[in-house]
Amino acid sequence: MKKVIEYIQENHDRYIGELNEFLRIPSVSTDPEHHEAVKTAAEFVAKQLQEAGMTTVEIFPTEGHPIVYAERLVEAAKPTLLVYGHYDVQPVDPIELWESAPFEPTIRNGELYARGAADDKGQVFIHFKSAEAFLNTGRQLPVNIKYLIEGEEEIGSPHLDPFIETHQDLLKADVAMVSDTAMFAHGVPSICYGLRGLTYFQLDLQGAHTDLHSGSFGGTVVNPAFELSKILTAMKDEAGRITIPHFYDDVRELTERERAEFARLPFDESTYKQAIGLKELSGEEGCTPLERLWVRPTFEINGLESGFTGKGAKTVLPAKAMAKVSMRLVPDQDPDKIADLFEDYVHALTPSSVHLETTRMHGGKPWVASLDHPALKAATQAIKKGFGKEPVFQREGGSIPVVATFAELLNIPSVLMGIGLPDENAHAPNEKLNLDNFYAGIKSSAYFLDELSRSGL
Amino acid sequence: MKKVIEYIQENHDRYIGELNEFLRIPSVSTDPEHHEAVKTAAEFVAKQLQEAGMTTVEIFPTEGHPIVYAERLVEAAKPTLLVYGHYDVQPVDPIELWESAPFEPTIRNGELYARGAADDKGQVFIHFKSAEAFLNTGRQLPVNIKYLIEGEEEIGSPHLDPFIETHQDLLKADVAMVSDTAMFAHGVPSICYGLRGLTYFQLDLQGAHTDLHSGSFGGTVVNPAFELSKILTAMKDEAGRITIPHFYDDVRELTERERAEFARLPFDESTYKQAIGLKELSGEEGCTPLERLWVRPTFEINGLESGFTGKGAKTVLPAKAMAKVSMRLVPDQDPDKIADLFEDYVHALTPSSVHLETTRMHGGKPWVASLDHPALKAATQAIKKGFGKEPVFQREGGSIPVVATFAELLNIPSVLMGIGLPDENAHAPNEKLNLDNFYAGIKSSAYFLDELSRSGL
Numbered sequence: 001m002k003k004v005i006e007y008i009q010e011n012h013d014r015y016i017g018e019l020n021e022f023l024r025i026p027s028v029s030t031d032p033e034h035h036e037a038v039k040t041a042a043e044f045v046a047k048q049l050q051e052a053g054m055t056t057v058e059i060f061p062t063e064g065h066p067i068v069y070a071e072r073l074v075e076a077a078k079p080t081l082l083v084y085g086h087y088d089v090q091p092v093d094p095i096e097l098w099e100s101a102p103f104e105p106t107i108r109n110g111e112l113y114a115r116g117a118a119d120d121k122g123q124v125f126i127h128f129k130s131a132e133a134f135l136n137t138g139r140q141l142p143v144n145i146k147y148l149i150e151g152e153e154e155i156g157s158p159h160l161d162p163f164i165e166t167h168q169d170l171l172k173a174d175v176a177m178v179s180d181t182a183m184f185a186h187g188v189p190s191i192c193y194g195l196r197g198l199t200y201f202q203l204d205l206q207g208a209h210t211d212l213h214s215g216s217f218g219g220t221v222v223n224p225a226f227e228l229s230k231i232l233t234a235m236k237d238e239a240g241r242i243t244i245p246h247f248y249d250d251v252r253e254l255t256e257r258e259r260a261e262f263a264r265l266p267f268d269e270s271t272y273k274q275a276i277g278l279k280e281l282s283g284e285e286g287c288t289p290l291e292r293l294w295v296r297p298t299f300e301i302n303g304l305e306s307g308f309t310g311k312g313a314k315t316v317l318p319a320k321a322m323a324k325v326s327m328r329l330v331p332d333q334d335p336d337k338i339a340d341l342f343e344d345y346v347h348a349l350t351p352s353s354v355h356l357e358t359t360r361m362h363g364g365k366p367w368v369a370s371l372d373h374p375a376l377k378a379a380t381q382a383i384k385k386g387f388g389k390e391p392v393f394q395r396e397g398g399s400i401p402v403v404a405t406f407a408e409l410l411n412i413p414s415v416l417m418g419i420g421l422p423d424e425n426a427h428a429p430n431e432k433l434n435l436d437n438f439y440a441g442i443k444s445s446a447y448f449l450d451e452l453s454r455s456g457l
Numbered sequence: 458m459k460k461v462i463e464y465i466q467e468n469h470d471r472y473i474g475e476l477n478e479f480l481r482i483p484s485v486s487t488d489p490e491h492h493e494a495v496k497t498a499a500e501f502v503a504k505q506l507q508e509a510g511m512t513t514v515e516i517f518p519t520e521g522h523p524i525v526y527a528e529r530l531v532e533a534a535k536p537t538l539l540v541y542g543h544y545d546v547q548p549v550d551p552i553e554l555w556e557s558a559p560f561e562p563t564i565r566n567g568e569l570y571a572r573g574a575a576d577d578k579g580q581v582f583i584h585f586k587s588a589e590a591f592l593n594t595g596r597q598l599p600v601n602i603k604y605l606i607e608g609e610e611e612i613g614s615p616h617l618d619p620f621i622e623t624h625q626d627l628l629k630a631d632v633a634m635v636s637d638t639a640m641f642a643h644g645v646p647s648i649c650y651g652l653r654g655l656t657y658f659q660l661d662l663q664g665a666h667t668d669l670h671s672g673s674f675g676g677t678v679v680n681p682a683f684e685l686s687k688i689l690t691a692m693k694d695e696a697g698r699i700t701i702p703h704f705y706d707d708v709r710e711l712t713e714r715e716r717a718e719f720a721r722l723p724f725d726e727s728t729y730k731q732a733i734g735l736k737e738l739s740g741e742e743g744c745t746p747l748e749r750l751w752v753r754p755t756f757e758i759n760g761l762e763s764g765f766t767g768k769g770a771k772t773v774l775p776a777k778a779m780a781k782v783s784m785r786l787v788p789d790q791d792p793d794k795i796a797d798l799f800e801d802y803v804h805a806l807t808p809s810s811v812h813l814e815t816t817r818m819h820g821g822k823p824w825v826a827s828l829d830h831p832a833l834k835a836a837t838q839a840i841k842k843g844f845g846k847e848p849v850f851q852r853e854g855g856s857i858p859v860v861a862t863f864a865e866l867l868n869i870p871s872v873l874m875g876i877g878l879p880d881e882n883a884h885a886p887n888e889k890l891n892l893d894n895f896y897a898g899i900k901s902s903a904y905f906l907d908e909l910s911r912s913g914l
Contacts, residue, residue, distance in 0.1 A: 200770045278679065300671045309779065
């Protein structure tokens with residue numbers, strides 16, 4: 001590995017040059033005016049992978065933006081790694097807040113400023129260079145490698161799942177590598193090993209068959225907005241615990257090791273509160289903020305609508321009230337089972353004076369990897385060597401759909417090795433990437449290939 | 458009175474002819490395309506009052522539609538009656554649902570179909586004809602009479618209160634007559650003697666300074682939509698009683714006589730439920746539906762808005778939640794006092810994790826006349842003679858702002874002698890007026906002038 005790491009260190013300037021070329025392509029996937037640029041970015045990725053030494057490189061068209069696939073299979077007995085990433089970027093608005101042009105990469109104080117620097121061009125790029133480093137120093141790759149790089153992540157990946165579904169053989173692998181998240185904090189390299197799931201509902205309550213005058217009818221007619229408020233209020237108790245019967249039955253408790261891992265994370269509550277503009281945090285009693293964010297389920301109202309919401313006053317007694325609600329789920333809660341429990345409960349809470357309609361909007365399973373999984377152990381060693389520091393194990397409160405897809409369709413775990421930082425403005429002006437993390441990321445990626453080959457997978 | 462009543466009976470056909478002329482004028486006050494017609498209607502009213510024998514008739518311009526004023530003062534010692542009504546009408550949409558053209562009056566089965574037939578042209582017209590009947594049969598009017606007929610009732614009377622405020626001397630009277638409501642039911646002539654008041658609020662709750670991702674932040678951040686639901690839910694107990702401290706302190710209990718009056722009203726709960734599309738009624742326990750509609754205060758949510766309300770699902774944790782709420786008030790609740798109580802209570806219910814802003818939107822005092830007032834006694838006798846049937850005493854759940862204005866600015870009670878019916882489609886297609894009630898209304902109006910002169914007022 002010595003030669004490989006030396007090679008990486010010697011090529012820093014070239015890496016920056018090539019990444020800048022990548023970043024100059026304004027591949028804004030949501031904007032029709034940039035569709036040619038999105039195509040150019042796909043071609044850039046293909047060329048990078050070709051030059052890195054992949055034996056197969058193919059640009060698969062979709063009904064949207066193309067998917068770039070590449071592979072180099074070295075030996076059937078070796079583990080196979082599937083690297084996922086995306087070459088599309090977020091829009092740049094509000095453009096006037098950028099200190100340097102979003103598609104003219106600029107280095108200031110060790111940070112590379114450009115749209116896509118952290119999300120995800122800079123992060124996916126490290127995995128191109130790690131493979132290249134082995135092959136350009138006269139070595140074979142220590143594992144079989146496959147790349148799946150899409151151009152629609154920022155618009156919800158509409159064609160990714162269908163592609164994976166129809167290319168399961170092509171994508172067959174032992175583990176996936178996803179670098180599209182942030183480290184816990186600067187100087188705290190991290191592995192994300194768990195994500196929450198989701199079940200999302202729309203509730204529609206109907207009272208009278210039409211809106212009525214609140215003077216002429218008020219006092220005799222059910223108010224669905226009030227009944228909806230009552231139902232929603234009943235969903236949580238004073239301790240912030242969800243009251244749906246059997247809701248917590250399948251919630252997996254934290255292990256002692258996880259609790260210890262969380263405890264050593266440098267979570268600063270006052271910084272966190274300040275960032276979101278709150279004087280105090282809320283949530284379930286008896287749990288730390290990180291536990292409430294990552295390993296405890298939630299019930300949230302996402303939207304409310306009823307009656308008159310314009311300017312001024314209208315004395316209407318609404319006929320309808322609507323709420324969008326969702327529950328974040330944790331292992332081992334099953335979204336379908338929770339949805340059933342929720343529906344039963346909400347119907348039981350609804351008085352006979354209103355008609356309730358529940359609509360299941362969407363759901364996703366929670367995900368968690370075992371900290372003992374060989375791939376996670378390999379990643380731990382790789383980060384330790386690449387960053388010179390033991391990584392922390394963290395989770396995320398949201399979902400990363402592709403991780404769930406890999407688990408469901410390909411039946412493989414993912415290693416979420418994010419080298420971004422929480423303050424890198426992924427979807428905001430002045431997106432940036434810390435160059436020390438970028439270089440350490442390339443090294444870590446190279447070490448990971450080596451560690452994975454010896455992981456026993 | 459015999460001659461007057463005979464005269465009225467002999468002139469039925471002429472009345473219909475003149476009323477039809479009035480109804481053919483498309484005086485839709487809200488529609489700029491009809492503004493010329495609104496002016497024509499004002500001129501028609503002035504001409505009618507001139508021909509009826511008023512000694513002063515004046516069309517007062519306003520910044521909107523004109524106000525027609527007329528008077529005939531016969532003797533300072535006699536009571537003075539102020540007749541209020543309006544000559545503007547509602548729009549006709551949806552036009553395709555009309556069985557005959559809205560501005561082409563048509564009689565079918567004893568009902569006169571036209572926009573404005575009941576609301577309010579047909580009703581105000583009876584008071585033109587009663588005065589005329591005295592004067593055209595060689596008699597003097599038994600009381601002093603003043604007319605205040607506006608053209609902006611259907612758009613909220615924006616220029617009426619200022620006009621009354623600046624013409625208090627001109628409008629000085631002992632009692633007002635307002636015929637712009639419906640009788641309790643067909644064959645049940647009614648006097649409305651009480652109206653509910655109102656206080657209306659907007660509540661705005663703010664949590665974090667911006668909407669947040671419900672996955673990344675859910676579990677640690679207050680949800681203002683949930684807190685709003687809790688606050689609103691706390692406003693009423695399980696018995697449907699409002700929980701605001703001291704809310705009921707000033708609620709006047711029904712007298713035995715009122716309770717007896719209400720009990721003899723032919724209220725059919727199943728018809729009522731069917732009309733509004735409900736299987737059961739709601740409201741405060743221990744009160745009859747009519748009591749809940751007329752003499753018990755209410756708390757209603759008029760509008761709700763928070764977060765994402767479009768199609769589909771968005772996993773947003775809203776920063777804001779808004780509710781419009783209002784309370785219908787009954788004698789002797791004071792809107793300002795109740796507004797203070799409400800504000801104190803809602804602030805006490807709001808947790809420190811959210812910021813609450815309350816906005817007072819508007820309010821109005823409840824109103825009730827004494828059943829022993831001489832004008833109400835005169836109206837009772839007049840209806841008894843005009844309709845051949847004792848009237849019932851009812852209240853209304855809503856407000857009629859002009860009645861509150863008369864009480865406040867002119868310090869006079871109003872007699873609400875509606876000759877419309879609840880099913881006459883006042884604001885809907887196929888508006889109609891029952892002609893039997895129309896003729897009985899003219900007679901009752903004439904009898905009322907006579908009774909009022911001997912009422913002792």
